[in-house]
Amino acid sequence: MQSQSSPLGEFDLIQRFFKTQSEAMLSANPGSVSLGIGDDCALLKTEPHENMAVTSDMLVAGRHFFEDANPEWLGWKALAVNLSDLAAMGAKPLGFTLALALPNADPSWLGAFSRGLFAIANQYACPLIGGDTTAGPLNICITAFGSIPKEKAIRRSGALEDDDIWVSGTVGDARLTLAALRHELELSKSDLKVIEARMHQPTPRIELGIALREIANAALDISDGLLGDLRHILNQSNKDAEVFLDRLPKSATLLKQSVAIQNQYAACGGDDYELCFTAPASQREAITKISASLNLPLTRVGNIKPMQSSHPEISLVNQSGITLSPKESFVLLQSFDHFA
Amino acid sequence: MQSQSSPLGEFDLIQRFFKTQSEAMLSANPGSVSLGIGDDCALLKTEPHENMAVTSDMLVAGRHFFEDANPEWLGWKALAVNLSDLAAMGAKPLGFTLALALPNADPSWLGAFSRGLFAIANQYACPLIGGDTTAGPLNICITAFGSIPKEKAIRRSGALEDDDIWVSGTVGDARLTLAALRHELELSKSDLKVIEARMHQPTPRIELGIALREIANAALDISDGLLGDLRHILNQSNKDAEVFLDRLPKSATLLKQSVAIQNQYAACGGDDYELCFTAPASQREAITKISASLNLPLTRVGNIKPMQSSHPEISLVNQSGITLSPKESFVLLQSFDHFA
Numbered sequence: 001m002q003s004q005s006s007p008l009g010e011f012d013l014i015q016r017f018f019k020t021q022s023e024a025m026l027s028a029n030p031g032s033v034s035l036g037i038g039d040d041c042a043l044l045k046t047e048p049h050e051n052m053a054v055t056s057d058m059l060v061a062g063r064h065f066f067e068d069a070n071p072e073w074l075g076w077k078a079l080a081v082n083l084s085d086l087a088a089m090g091a092k093p094l095g096f097t098l099a100l101a102l103p104n105a106d107p108s109w110l111g112a113f114s115r116g117l118f119a120i121a122n123q124y125a126c127p128l129i130g131g132d133t134t135a136g137p138l139n140i141c142i143t144a145f146g147s148i149p150k151e152k153a154i155r156r157s158g159a160l161e162d163d164d165i166w167v168s169g170t171v172g173d174a175r176l177t178l179a180a181l182r183h184e185l186e187l188s189k190s191d192l193k194v195i196e197a198r199m200h201q202p203t204p205r206i207e208l209g210i211a212l213r214e215i216a217n218a219a220l221d222i223s224d225g226l227l228g229d230l231r232h233i234l235n236q237s238n239k240d241a242e243v244f245l246d247r248l249p250k251s252a253t254l255l256k257q258s259v260a261i262q263n264q265y266a267a268c269g270g271d272d273y274e275l276c277f278t279a280p281a282s283q284r285e286a287i288t289k290i291s292a293s294l295n296l297p298l299t300r301v302g303n304i305k306p307m308q309s310s311h312p313e314i315s316l317v318n319q320s321g322i323t324l325s326p327k328e329s330f331v332l333l334q335s336f337d338h339f340a
Numbered sequence: 341m342q343s344q345s346s347p348l349g350e351f352d353l354i355q356r357f358f359k360t361q362s363e364a365m366l367s368a369n370p371g372s373v374s375l376g377i378g379d380d381c382a383l384l385k386t387e388p389h390e391n392m393a394v395t396s397d398m399l400v401a402g403r404h405f406f407e408d409a410n411p412e413w414l415g416w417k418a419l420a421v422n423l424s425d426l427a428a429m430g431a432k433p434l435g436f437t438l439a440l441a442l443p444n445a446d447p448s449w450l451g452a453f454s455r456g457l458f459a460i461a462n463q464y465a466c467p468l469i470g471g472d473t474t475a476g477p478l479n480i481c482i483t484a485f486g487s488i489p490k491e492k493a494i495r496r497s498g499a500l501e502d503d504d505i506w507v508s509g510t511v512g513d514a515r516l517t518l519a520a521l522r523h524e525l526e527l528s529k530s531d532l533k534v535i536e537a538r539m540h541q542p543t544p545r546i547e548l549g550i551a552l553r554e555i556a557n558a559a560l561d562i563s564d565g566l567l568g569d570l571r572h573i574l575n576q577s578n579k580d581a582e583v584f585l586d587r588l589p590k591s592a593t594l595l596k597q598s599v600a601i602q603n604q605y606a607a608c609g610g611d612d613y614e615l616c617f618t619a620p621a622s623q624r625e626a627i628t629k630i631s632a633s634l635n636l637p638l639t640r641v642g643n644i645k646p647m648q649s650s651h652p653e654i655s656l657v658n659q660s661g662i663t664l665s666p667k668e669s670f671v672l673l674q675s676f677d678h679f680a
Contacts (some may be wrong), residue, residue: 034391038576039496040428040560041393041486048388051374053381054469058484060476088380129394132481133365137398141472141481143396143438146381220380232572236378280636325511 002247012151017110021040021118022128032094032147033129042129044094044145051153052094053146055085061138066181071109073200074140075116080224082144083204084273088221090213091146093206095124099143099231101136116201124206147257152213154277159218159237163304166216166287168205168296170251171226172262173198175269185261187253195253197261202273208298211290212277218275225268226301227314227333230276234312239314243302245332246319259319264333267316278304357450358438362468363460372434372487373469382469384485391493392434395425401478406521409673411449413540414480415456423464423544424483424613428561430494430553431486432465433546439483441476456541463571464546492553494617499558499577503618503644506556506627508545508636510591511566512602513538515609525601527593535593540594542613548638551630552617559617565608566641567654567673570616574644574652581652583607583642585672586659599659604673607656618644 019037026036034043046052059078061067079096086093098117102110121128126144177199180187205221212219218233227243234241248266255262279287284300291298305315316329324332359377374383386392397417401407438457442450461468466484515578517539520527524555526588546563552559558573567583574581588606595602619627624640631638645655656669664672 033494039493040425040453041395041431041493042491042518043429043488044392044394045393045490046386046388046390048386050386052384052386052392053524054384054437054440054483054485055381056437056439056481058472058474058476058479058481060441060479061474063474085380089383091381097394097396097483099396099483101398101400101479132398134400134403136398136403136479137440137477139398139400139479139481140397140475141398141479143394143437143439143483145394148383150385153375153381153383154380156377195453311398 014177017114018128021114024121025127029125031125031127033127036127040096042097042127047147049149050147051150053086053089053091053148053153054143055082055176056141056143057081058139070200071112072116075113076120076201078140078142079117079120079126079144080202080204080273081140081210083120083126084202084221084223086111086144086146087205087209088154088219089146089148089274090152090209090219091148092210093124094127094129094145094147096121096142096144098131099126099141100131100133101139102133103138124204135208149213153253154209154212154216154219155211155219156220156233157236159233159239159278159304160280161239161304161306163217163280164284164300165230165241165243165302165304166277167226167249167299167301168208168274169221169272170249170254170297171272171274172254172265172269173251174202174271175265176254176257178271179292185257191253191256195251199271202271203272205275205296207294208290208296209277215286216277216279219275221270222270222274222276224270226276227267230314231312233278234314237304238307239312240305240307240315241295241302241307241319243314244317247299247301249297250297268333354435358468359667361454364555365458365462365467368468371465371467373467376469380658382435382437384469389489390487391490393426393429393431393488393493394483394613395422396481396483397421397425398479404604404606407437410540411452411543412456415453416460416541417467418480418482419457419484420542420544420613422482423460423466423546424542424561424563426484426486427545427549428494428559428615429486429488430492430549430559430675431488432550433464434485434487434658435469435486436461436482436484438471439469439481440471440473441479442473442643443475443478444505489553494552494556494559496558496560496573497576499573499579499618499644500620501579501644501646503557504624504640505570505581505583505642505644506617506619507566507589507611507639507641508548508614510589510594511562511612511614512594512605512609513591514542514611515605516594516597525597531593531596535591542611544613545615545636548615548636549629551634552630555623555626556617556619557623559615562610562612562614562616564610566616570654571652573616573618574654576645577644579652580645580647580655581642582645582655582657584657587639589639608673
């Protein structure tokens with residue numbers, strides 16, 4: 001790590017650039033960072049009553065983002081998806097490492113990337129503590145660290161029978177943006193402008209995760225689509241679930257689309273980075289208070305059920321209150337294999 | 341992190357494969373790992389009197405290894421270079437995350453990669469705790485975690501005047517292997533066989549780093565070449581150094597080469613992952629004991645000097661005991677810009 005003598009002389013510029021911003025953050029608020037960029041390792045202080053949460057995500061051009069993606073958005077999103085994983089456990093951000101492969105060292109690209117990266121790093125007080133830069137096909141790998149009181153991490157495996165299933169914010173907007181950018185459907189410029197940040201600059205629900213530590217039985221962040229991600233909770237908790245399609249929280253922009261699109265995108269669209277969590281009915285009032293204090297909608301979309309067969313199943317209830325068969329669910333949601 | 345529903349179905353296989361090995365390690369010895377692969381984050385326990393050391397390295401095909409590199413060696417080396425960073429601080433390995441971009445999911449490649457990776461992971465009791473897999477140009481990003489008692493980390497900035505400069509093992513063998521593979525020089529098959537592991541399967545000096553916690557004033561691992569890396573210590577410690585070329589520890593294989601090659605490769609060849617450290621003369625006996633107990637040569641190659649000008653300098657002393665001018669050093673070592 002931290003090699004100041006990387007193969008490209010240009011990369012010294014990059015490192016100095018990231019290093020300056022990192023040092024500015026750390027000198028303003030060292031927090032848990034004993035030692036930042038510049039040695040063989042960074043050093044993090046830990047508290048005796050806490051565990052350290054660790055998450056790592058790799059973003060690749062052409063797969064996770066368009067080759068010509070706005071680098072400022074990219075810098076934001078690369079850290080946001082990791083912070084979202086911390087949020088899903090109830091962890092408080094401590095810092096992150098960045099490993100970056102770049103085809104070339106374009107100062108304007110790097111300036112914009114760094115601007116987006118440090119904008120979100122500062123917003124969540126999560127300093128860059130180390131990393132690596134190299135020449136190569138564009139690849140962004142961030143590993144983020146968070147702290148969480150021992151035994152308080154919100155696991156995927158904790159869902160209990162009769163828990164409510166909750167979703168934060170609205171779901172389906174990132175998928176709607178992608179559809180518009182791919183010309184799968186038409187969206188007015190003003191509508192696109194309203195929702196595109198949902199795809200490019202997702203908001204990690206850090207404060208919500210922390211508030212849910214004593215309240216939620218299970219949680220995760222919605223990166224692959226609500227139903228697909230809910231299935232991870234069910235798999236690890238050995239439970240079934242019932243989800244009410246007409247309760248899925250949708251933005252005003254998504255509500256302008258056909259009901260079929262609304263259902264598909266809200267139920268299966270990825271990249272929203274909202275939290276899906278389960279909690280007993282006794283916590284409804286507490287959750288409503290959290291929603292008000294964070295100014296963030298929290299919506300009950302279904303219930304956890306005992307597992308009926310050898311593997312967890314999701315029953316969808318349609319707008320008419322009718323529980324759909326797996327085949328009907330599949331047809332309704334299309335190209336969606338969670339019911340296959 | 342930990343997305344079980346990655347875009348390629350094949351990648352589920354990969355994850356299950358890595359996950360099985362990871363779980364086997366953790367069930368045998370959970371150590372500091374509270375939670376491994378499978379949730380939004382991994383959880384590490386930390387001890388109140390310890391800091392956590394963090395390091396991250398990204399290896400890219402065509403830059404850090406040949407496209408057709410033996411995947412078993414690659415799995416070993418990808419973790420080895422990170423463990424070497426932990427060793428350089430005196431940290432004890434706790435675990436690591438792996439983010440892997442692959443052009444395709446070739447089971448034989450993955451099997452061999454995983455074999456090499458878990459061979460070294462097991463040897464140093466450093467379990468895989470999480471990560472990410474995606475399709476993309478081959479890229480291996482490992483972030484490793486270690487523990488170190490508070491205030492005991494061996495920094496690059498701690499070198500003191502009159503410290504001895506020490507080097508572990510031998511240096512220049514990885515560069516000699518590279519030269520042979522690039523046909524820059526001829527090496528017999530038997531000679532190549534003896535030294536090629538030095539390039540492909542470097543040994544992180546974990547035990548040495550831990551033994552040096554109370555002994556060394558400064559340390560780092562030699563990834564870019566002894567003199568280039570020593571310069572990082574000098575820069576951060578604001579010191580000069582004197583290095584005796586004829587004391588550089590060389591393997592029997594390197595000693596068969598011309599003196600010019602010996603000097604160049606031992607002084608400037610990268611990728612050896614030996615430790616370079618400084619310690620006061622009063623520690624010579626203790627260091628000799630460590631060398632014996634680890635069965636690892638530790639060689640005094642020079643001395644730390646007060647800084648004479650506005651920036652740190654390295655004076656080379658040749659085989660005849662004559663201190664070379666910067667220009668003579670440059671000529672002797674060729675294509676080497678540390679004296680430029």
